[in-house]
Amino acid sequence: MTSHITTVARKDLEDAGRSKLLWAIVGLLVGLMAIGYVAAWATIDDATGAAMLGFVALPLSVLLPVAALIAGYMAVVGERRSGSLKLLLGLPPNRTDVVFGKLLGRVAVISSAVVLAFVVALALSLLLFGSVPFLDWLAFGAVSLLFGLTFVGLAVGVSAGVASRGRSMALVVGTYMVFVGLWELITAGPYYLIYGETPPIEAETWYLLLLQLNPLETYANVSSTIVEGEVFPFMFRYGLEPFEAQSMTPAERYVGDAPFYLQEWFGAVAMLFWVVVPVAIGYYRFQRADL
Template sequence: MTAHIGTVARKDFSDAGRSKLLWVLVGLLVVIVAVGYVAIWSTIDDVSGAEVLGFLGFPLQVVLPVAALIVGYMAVVGERRSGSIKLLLGLPPNRTDVVFGKLLGRTAVVVVAVALAFVLSLVLFGSVPFVDWLAFGALTILFGVTFVGIAVGVSASVSSRGRSMALVVGVYMVLVALWELLTAGSYYLLYDEGPPLEPETWYLLLDQFNPIFAYTNLASSVVEGDIFPFQFQYGLESIEAYQLTPAERYAGSGDAPFFLQEWFGLVVLVVWLVVPVAIGYYRFQRAEL
């Protein structure tokens, strides 16, 4: 790591502001909060500020990953595509500075957007428990940054915009549209039945390695009410199964193992952040530019 990472990050954040990317993302999240506020308070009686936070969990988990992937998927490959990467690397910044500087710059875009949206929610909702609000906001920022890491890692790994877009769309589709087919489908192939409410422990571990599940489990633990994950369902899992945490579905004796506890979702999010960036860094260091 060198001091030039900050230089690249500041330039990248500034470029995002000039390209209106930051403001589009801020506007999108602000609209979600504002529309959610109007819809909730106009249709539900006697709703508390804490419950309102829970209602925001669903639209945030739908929109934020898409927005973060859009923010990050051109971070590095865009420089390669335009040819400016050679000019950038001809200056003091090296390839390490580029990858991690871009990661920090795009992370800052998402952090600012989410932070402003949550400040607005505090202003609108008023009597929100501050600790719950702060914890939910921090988890949401980590969730968004996780998808920035995925996108920047992909962007550093490939040499064209088309490949980067195809990969980030593919990752998103796996997590949202294909996850049940891959996990519950594998269980069905092994045991000739779909996962019961208390399936094998390995399945519970595999299933919760979806970062969207990790976020909803964590968020549900800090706000009032359950936040259910946004996922295509094919009938291999029961509806009741989606209403239980991995620890509640554990069939073994004694307490559930540590990797089924709610806090393990933090590990899942960090893994999804770090591994794609590490792969992208490795490939970018060896790429012919």
């Protein structure tokens, strides 16, 4: 990492930190967590800090991707459209410094939001319930951080690869809507065309692998192995799968010993895919763009 990347990252962190909408979403996330903890403490006799970790997953799965996309979708293209990018490239930073400096800056913003959320969760657990499973809290925090970085990488990659704000917004919003609202149709539809039936619980391996590639579903599956209770993904369902399958991981739906790429831990690799690939494509296009 060159000093120019860190210079761009520091400047970008300051710029992104001025977004009122971004911090309003972060404030909403922390506020919902605080309200939920206090409500559970006041109304549920046997509520525990361990059980409340599962509650944290719901607002995170809804608000964290939105915050990450807002933080990243204008990272590069905003500078490009305002004309400040040419000025920046006239200084020591080059195009590589710009892309990875912007990525690092936006990662720092979302990481700060995740850390803040989990510090609040830790404090409330200790204050209201007297304890918290620290290792589970730490592991769940790491998975949530990776989940947020997934959407930062997606947004910054798109921002680097397009030439207009409208295209960047359309691509990041469209991709997010595919994850939330269309994934079951996109995956179960071809399954029906090939096999003449909707996916059963014990579906074909390729289909189960496609389920692993949706970061929303993967985050829920990995989180369910860490916290108490089931964590359900924030996704629209169309009834194309058996109801029981919605609470099962791809590995649990596989007959016999599941291959490594269907195991819950491989979900972390799937989320990294959405960091690395969009950034690589965006970087490639940005390097060859006529600015």
